[in-house]
Amino acid sequence: MSRFSRRHNAGPAPVITLVTDYGSSDIYAGVLHGVIAQICPAATVMDLSHRVPAGDLLGGALALADALPYTPVGGHGAVVAPGVGSRRRALALRCLDGRVLVGPDNGLLGPAAALSGGVVEAVEISHSPWRLEPVSATFHGRDVFAPVAASLAAGKPLVAAGDPVEVRELIDLELPAVAISDSRLTTTVTSVDTYGNLLLNAQPADLQSAGVRPGAVVRVEGAAARRRYARYGRTFSDVGAGRLVLYAASSGRLALASNGASAADTLWVGPGDHVSMAA
Amino acid sequence: MSRFSRRHNAGPAPVITLVTDYGSSDIYAGVLHGVIAQICPAATVMDLSHRVPAGDLLGGALALADALPYTPVGGHGAVVAPGVGSRRRALALRCLDGRVLVGPDNGLLGPAAALSGGVVEAVEISHSPWRLEPVSATFHGRDVFAPVAASLAAGKPLVAAGDPVEVRELIDLELPAVAISDSRLTTTVTSVDTYGNLLLNAQPADLQSAGVRPGAVVRVEGAAARRRYARYGRTFSDVGAGRLVLYAASSGRLALASNGASAADTLWVGPGDHVSMAA
Amino acid sequence: MSRFSRRHNAGPAPVITLVTDYGSSDIYAGVLHGVIAQICPAATVMDLSHRVPAGDLLGGALALADALPYTPVGGHGAVVAPGVGSRRRALALRCLDGRVLVGPDNGLLGPAAALSGGVVEAVEISHSPWRLEPVSATFHGRDVFAPVAASLAAGKPLVAAGDPVEVRELIDLELPAVAISDSRLTTTVTSVDTYGNLLLNAQPADLQSAGVRPGAVVRVEGAAARRRYARYGRTFSDVGAGRLVLYAASSGRLALASNGASAADTLWVGPGDHVSMAA
Numbered sequence: 001m002s003r004f005s006r007r008h009n010a011g012p013a014p015v016i017t018l019v020t021d022y023g024s025s026d027i028y029a030g031v032l033h034g035v036i037a038q039i040c041p042a043a044t045v046m047d048l049s050h051r052v053p054a055g056d057l058l059g060g061a062l063a064l065a066d067a068l069p070y071t072p073v074g075g076h077g078a079v080v081a082p083g084v085g086s087r088r089r090a091l092a093l094r095c096l097d098g099r100v101l102v103g104p105d106n107g108l109l110g111p112a113a114a115l116s117g118g119v120v121e122a123v124e125i126s127h128s129p130w131r132l133e134p135v136s137a138t139f140h141g142r143d144v145f146a147p148v149a150a151s152l153a154a155g156k157p158l159v160a161a162g163d164p165v166e167v168r169e170l171i172d173l174e175l176p177a178v179a180i181s182d183s184r185l186t187t188t189v190t191s192v193d194t195y196g197n198l199l200l201n202a203q204p205a206d207l208q209s210a211g212v213r214p215g216a217v218v219r220v221e222g223a224a225a226r227r228r229y230a231r232y233g234r235t236f237s238d239v240g241a242g243r244l245v246l247y248a249a250s251s252g253r254l255a256l257a258s259n260g261a262s263a264a265d266t267l268w269v270g271p272g273d274h275v276s277m278a279a
Numbered sequence: 280m281s282r283f284s285r286r287h288n289a290g291p292a293p294v295i296t297l298v299t300d301y302g303s304s305d306i307y308a309g310v311l312h313g314v315i316a317q318i319c320p321a322a323t324v325m326d327l328s329h330r331v332p333a334g335d336l337l338g339g340a341l342a343l344a345d346a347l348p349y350t351p352v353g354g355h356g357a358v359v360a361p362g363v364g365s366r367r368r369a370l371a372l373r374c375l376d377g378r379v380l381v382g383p384d385n386g387l388l389g390p391a392a393a394l395s396g397g398v399v400e401a402v403e404i405s406h407s408p409w410r411l412e413p414v415s416a417t418f419h420g421r422d423v424f425a426p427v428a429a430s431l432a433a434g435k436p437l438v439a440a441g442d443p444v445e446v447r448e449l450i451d452l453e454l455p456a457v458a459i460s461d462s463r464l465t466t467t468v469t470s471v472d473t474y475g476n477l478l479l480n481a482q483p484a485d486l487q488s489a490g491v492r493p494g495a496v497v498r499v500e501g502a503a504a505r506r507r508y509a510r511y512g513r514t515f516s517d518v519g520a521g522r523l524v525l526y527a528a529s530s531g532r533l534a535l536a537s538n539g540a541s542a543a544d545t546l547w548v549g550p551g552d553h554v555s556m557a558a
Numbered sequence: 559m560s561r562f563s564r565r566h567n568a569g570p571a572p573v574i575t576l577v578t579d580y581g582s583s584d585i586y587a588g589v590l591h592g593v594i595a596q597i598c599p600a601a602t603v604m605d606l607s608h609r610v611p612a613g614d615l616l617g618g619a620l621a622l623a624d625a626l627p628y629t630p631v632g633g634h635g636a637v638v639a640p641g642v643g644s645r646r647r648a649l650a651l652r653c654l655d656g657r658v659l660v661g662p663d664n665g666l667l668g669p670a671a672a673l674s675g676g677v678v679e680a681v682e683i684s685h686s687p688w689r690l691e692p693v694s695a696t697f698h699g700r701d702v703f704a705p706v707a708a709s710l711a712a713g714k715p716l717v718a719a720g721d722p723v724e725v726r727e728l729i730d731l732e733l734p735a736v737a738i739s740d741s742r743l744t745t746t747v748t749s750v751d752t753y754g755n756l757l758l759n760a761q762p763a764d765l766q767s768a769g770v771r772p773g774a775v776v777r778v779e780g781a782a783a784r785r786r787y788a789r790y791g792r793t794f795s796d797v798g799a800g801r802l803v804l805y806a807a808s809s810g811r812l813a814l815a816s817n818g819a820s821a822a823d824t825l826w827v828g829p830g831d832h833v834s835m836a837a
Contacts, residue, residue, distance in 0.1 A: 051304040070317070346592060
């Protein structure tokens with residue numbers, strides 16, 4: 001049996017997942033589906049999120065990384081990234097586990113690549129032979145990222161996607177620091193979800209280091225002198241209505257939620273803001 | 280021909296439909312697609328709505344039930360439900376027409392099950408062998424509902440999904456009452472759609488019982504002393520701009536719309552509020 | 559090989575693209591997917607946009623036309639249109655390039671049809687034998703447009719979809735005029751995208767006619783005495799933060815954007831408003 005038939009007939013159908021800041025009002029996201037369908041009709045295209053806040057590098061990077069373990073590994077994961085029109089490079093990366101990531105060279109792909117075992121091959125695709133001509137100045141998702149991802153999903157070799165890049169030259173994403181001192185944990189809000197839950201850049205182990213145990217009540221400080229108490233529990237229903245709960249979210253990292261209300265409103269914070277918690 | 284080949288090769292591809300309150304900003308809904316694709320790559324996954332208001336049991340139940348007649352019966356309909364973190368059971372139900380419904384035991388599945396001929400087999404899936412480990416406390420859609428729905432769509436038998444439950448023990452959804460007295464019909468707003476139309480828990484036959492005939496003008500009373508006139512017509516264009524029309528909506532139930540404006544704003548009501556109409 | 563097998567086994571899978579004003583909160587858009595899956599399970603259904611502002615004929619028409627070149631031509635493009643309940647006809651059109659367009663006879667399909675080489679066959683489908691009975695007064699997308707599009711995608715002949723219509727009788731879309739005088743270009747905002755960019759009904763060639771060259775600074779006048787300067791560049795990063803750039807958008811037409819802000823807010827204009835630019 002030829003390699004081609006194994007890949008396309010016996011193997012799983014390719015999957016392309018999308019993370020963008022294109023929103024859901026315009027045709028931008030739909031056009032990516034159209035471009036991919038023309039180049040790789042067999043691909044299943046999944047919209048992970050088209051609502052990453054414009055320019056929110058950390059939020060976009062974690063959205064992709066958090067979803068990755070729940071998407072098929074047999075196919076190709078692609079990301080079309082926030083931020084266009086700047087001078088950064090466009091990349092296609094192959095990871096150790098076989099996943100392919102497509103996006104800008106600004107660190108956005110970093111956490112997903114790390115989860116996938118790290119990058120083993122990197123190609124600069126700004127001038128890929130597979131891009132759509134003429135390449136627009138503002139819609140690289142349509143003209144570069146989508147056609148390259150679809151061509152790779154269709155079985156074309158990564159080496160032909162563009163010009164090789166040294167893996168060590170790729171731009172890293174700087175994750176915000178977690179500070180622990182005097183039983184106080186200070187961390188950063190990575191995003192606010194649709195319920196107003198605050199997703200934090202800290203792990204349950206960090207709380208343990210700060211001396212906070214499950215069931216404990218912690219003092220939480222947001223912005224504008226907003227100070228509240230939160231219980232370190234498992235889920236919303238562990239606290240009364242309107243009360244804050246600190247818990248390990250579905251990503252595995254910590255989060256703050258308010259039972260029946262918005263923790264973001266309660267603490268007056270948003271993506272990039274700091275939150276501190278003390279036992 | 281074996282049972283397997285009938286189901287998977289000759290029959291229609293399985294369909295899984297989703298109704299959630301996950302919103303469209305986060306990766307939550309997209310992750311369900313990923314989980315399903317890993318377990319049942321052949322399934323077509325349809326997003327019916329991810330914007331059921333959080334905790335809106337009636338709205339979610341009717342969203343699923345109203346869409347059901349327009350989704351393929353050959354496959355499997357699944358619902359991933361609003362409301363997590365509480366102590367209610369998780370269910371997988373087989374209905375008389377062959378549909379399978381997956382969701383919480385809080386009545387959400389009731390109207391859809393009734394439309395499908397009623398439940399003939401019920402299984403508690405909170406500890407299903409097919410769930411994803413570790414099960415998060417807050418994302419049962421990803422860890423329980425989606426993998427169970429996908430496993431069933433892939434042909435696994437319902438009996439193996441978990442522990443059998445007596446059908447008569449399932450929690451019913453209490454539909455709000457329709458009151459008719461002295462030519463007055465009082466009913467409940469089940470939801471407000473994207474146009475501001477008020478979807479009501481009443482049938483055209485109820486209007487007839489109240490003595491209101493097609494073409495008649497009715498007095499409508501919403502909240503905050505908002506009283507308006509509405510014509511009992513067929514569609515928006517039966518009334519002038521900014522005027523209210525009472526009509527049989529695409530669900531078959533009654534609705535109130537304002538031609539070119541929002542009936543919800545006009546009458547100052549929302550989901551769960553009462554509206555009364557008199558000839 | 560029979561015609562049927564050529565179309566369905568050897569040819570590309572049919573594609574149906576959707577443009578509506580149904581929003582993304584309700585089940586309306588999802589129900590279209592369900593209806594299509596029942597009639598033509600092999601079809602890939604792509605959501606181009608469900609957020610065309612209600613009644614925005616020009617915005618809807620250009621959304622469809624702008625996406626069309628990026629959707630597969632082998633299948634069938636369908637549009638389900640904004641505006642229901644009025645007395646206009648429902649149409650299915652075959653274009654010179656083989657695409658089929660389904661929607662109302664109000665000009666919405668015009669620009670897409672023109673891009674596809676023009677209409678070669680037109681059928682009135684309001685009473686199509688393929689519609690779902692009973693046809694609701696308010697959801698023609700579900701009851702007429704979707705089933706007709708799906709039936710055509712499944713290989714049924716257009717002539718059987720309804721009653722033939724003379725192509726010259728179809729209603730045209732009147733595109734707003736572009737005025738050029740005294741080095742001043744006055745045009746119309748066709749839509750505002752998710753970033754607040756103003757998409758304009760004018761071409762780069764119109765700017766050239768007005769004597770504006772790439773790199774030049776133009777005076778832009780919006781509404782409410784909002785006057786600003788914009789650079790005629792290629793993309794956002796050609797101007798400083800908060801500055802306006804005039805550029806050829808991904809559609810090929812002109813657009814106004816503000817680097818890191820909303821041009822719509824800056825100039826206080828929205829769809830249908832005029833913007834004038836002078837060298």
